[in-house]
Amino acid sequence: MPENSRRYSQAVPVIAILIAVIVVVSISAFFIKTLMVKHQVVVGGDRIKRLETELAELNNKNEALQTKKDQLTSVPALQKAVSKGFVNLVKIDEKFVVNASHPRRAVAVAEKEDR
Numbered sequence: 001m002p003e004n005s006r007r008y009s010q011a012v013p014v015i016a017i018l019i020a021v022i023v024v025v026s027i028s029a030f031f032i033k034t035l036m037v038k039h040q041v042v043v044g045g046d047r048i049k050r051l052e053t054e055l056a057e058l059n060n061k062n063e064a065l066q067t068k069k070d071q072l073t074s075v076p077a078l079q080k081a082v083s084k085g086f087v088n089l090v091k092i093d094e095k096f097v098v099n100a101s102h103p104r105r106a107v108a109v110a111e112k113e114d115r
Contacts (some may be wrong), residue, residue, distance in 0.1 A: 081087045
């Protein structure tokens with residue numbers, strides 16, 4: 001039996017070294033992944049902040065354009081444009097007007113043939 005213990009005496013430190021290397025690699029991979037996730041969070045936060053400011057600017061432009069549209073389509077503004085001749089409106093004669101009422105829904109009825 002003493003021959004066996006001498007024969008495998010070098011195997012124990014090699015296994016211990018391999019286990020230590022695996023543990024060190026696992027811990028370092030965990031910390032690297034943690035740093036990568038932290039970096040992604042920071043970059044994502046910056047992107048979200050930039051997109052929020054762009055959205056606020058677009059909302060402001062949209063509100064300004066909506067206000068301008070409301071001013072230009074108001075009744076006094078349209079009356080002023082018509083009186084200046086900027087908007088050319090043509091009066092539609094009654095003979096060209098087609099009054100359409102809501103059509104009634106037709107129900108298909110199949111007649112039974114007598115044989």
